[in-house]
Amino acid sequence: MDLNALADFALVATHGGLGKASRASGKSKATLSRRIADLEEELGVRLIERGARGLKLTEAGQMLMTRTEGPMHEVAEAMTAAREGLAAPRGRLRIAAPSLFSHLAMGHICAQFCAAYPEVTIELVAEDRMVDLVEEQFDVAIRINPSPDTSLVGRCFAKDRLVVVAAPSVPMPKPRARAKGEATSVPAIVFSNFEPTHWTLDEGRLVIQPIPRLRLSSFLMIRDAAVTGAGAALLPQSIAWNQLTRGELVQWGTVSGVETALWVLHTSRRLPPPKVRAFVDFICDQYPEASLVLKG
Structure with missing residues (x-):
């Protein structure tokens, strides 16, 4: 033929x-x-x-x-x-990434990548929706806990945990023997669409029933309200890391059985362009222990 x-x-x-x-x-x-x-x-x-x-x-x-x-x-x-041949990475690299991760980390990562590969220019779109890499002409997408997709391949480059935190001025409940399913009620800062639930910490060591005092629409607002002392909050550990290190927040425990994984994905073609291969390796190198602790 x-x-x-x-x-x-x-x-x-x-x-x-x-x-x-x-x-x-x-x-x-x-x-x-x-x-x-x-x-x-x-x-x-x-x-x-x-x-x-x-x-x-x-x-x-x-x-x-x-x-x-x-x-x-x-x-x-x-x-x-x-x-x-083994061409150096060059050309425009178009990336889609979740809004929160983009705001916290991608500015530094993109600037450092362009410094390492001066023939590459980056266009990053902060999108929480599921973009179509082929139809919308993205080279790379960063996704949180992605569902299996036979058209995409990639690597998990970092993981995070959900923790319950509060300011030191908010009394931490003391674990004590309770009937199965019984929880300790605490004032809490939650998302706007929060539905009644319990926060089970450290394999059941402590079960908390959050009583909403503030309903906010972003993790960053929830974190800042927690620092101010408005109540307990459920946050990714990476977002609260600096405040925990400085003593502005206290970690009450880790949510059991929940882990957040970030993946860098591209189309499943067997020969990705040099710029895509270089970016995948670069972002994985930023998290050598696969821990999503964003400092600074």
Whole structure:
């Protein structure tokens, strides 16, 4: 099979017509049409129906497109990699990352990465929604506890724990024998959408029933309100680390059975660009013990 003909078929199918494919590639419409006709002749089936409203893939054309799109990308990337060899990371690196992690850490990380790789420019978008890397043209996404996705690969670079903290002025409940499921009520600062629940700490050593006094919409506001003494708060340990170190907050315990993992992900192509490989290695190196304790 002529790979050029297959590539031109994919080009026309992707752009939805000969004219758009011609403008995008610089190839003439006659050349593209001839290549597709040759491919149809070789396979013995129609791949594209040509109508008054443009082109439409036949069932065979759709099947061919679905089965060959990924391998064709890999062939193109393999040829690029072979031409460039071990090329230095360069070009624009587009990253999507959760808002809170972006505000706390990504400014420093991105600046340090650009200093290490001066031919790379970074565009970071702080987004809490699940972006589509391919459709929205992101090179890398950072996600919290991501669900399995066969189209993405990556590495877990840091983990965090949920802890209950309060200012030293807020009395810490003393663990004592209680009936199963019974909790100690304490004034608390919670998220705006908080639903009644218990905080089970240190494998059941202490069970707390938070009584909301403040309902706030971000971890940073909750942390600052806790420092002021408004009540107990449930926070990622990394967000409260500096305040715990300075004695502005006291850790009452760790929530049992809950762990937050941050992953750096990219599309599952076998040949990621040098800039993507370099960034994945770089951000993992920032957390050598895989502990998400953000200092400073």
